[in-house]
């Protein structure tokens with residue numbers, strides 16, 4: 001299982017400083033949607049230049065013009081780019097084809113998809129690299145979590161890797177470990193802790209013991 005650090009509520013220098021603290025414990029660093037909105041794809045470029053040994057995910061949450069947006073994120077140095085599961089199949093296909101051409105990976109964010117099982121099966125057949133269940137900030141504030149959806153995708157997806165995001169922290173890691181996704185995405189569970197390195201290292205330790 002890989003560990004992705006989601007950076008959302010920081011600017012580029014703050015993000016780089018934060019990654020310096022936890023670099024040994026993570027595999028992927030995510031430039032979250034709020035950062036892309038505030039700073040643009042320069043944030044992806046800056047993170048890749050600062051940490052060439054980490055994979056960088058650009059959380060663009062693409063909804064249209066898939067091929068073009070994958071191309072621009074690839075030019076900025078993103079290794080993995082996100083598209084929304086609710087998008088048109090033509091958009092998903094555009095993302096998959098362009099990502100293959102560029103040697104990048106596509107992660108589908110299932111946020112707000114109603115029929116997770118059927119859509120995950122379709123996306124798997126469209127050749128995406130990761131399918132990620134995700135409880136967004138607004139769902140988290142209403143007490144929702146992604147664990148039931150994680151069990152659903154684990155039972156239907158045959159080829160794509162599975163991932164989970166949304167409010168994951170040390171205390172909920174045992175539930176993640178039990179479901180055994182290929183990728184766990186943690187934002188506030190690390191970034192809002194006083195000792196970020198300790199939080200990341202404890203989460204990494206649980207993954208290593210699994």
Ligand SMILES: O=C([C@H](O)CO)[C@H](O)[C@H](O)COP(=O)(O)O
Nearest residue numbers: 006032033166167168186187188
């Ligand atoms: O994708 C995210 C959210 O929609 C804001 O862009 C977060 O990166 C994702 O939810 C992980 O962050 P935490 O929920 O804080 O773990």
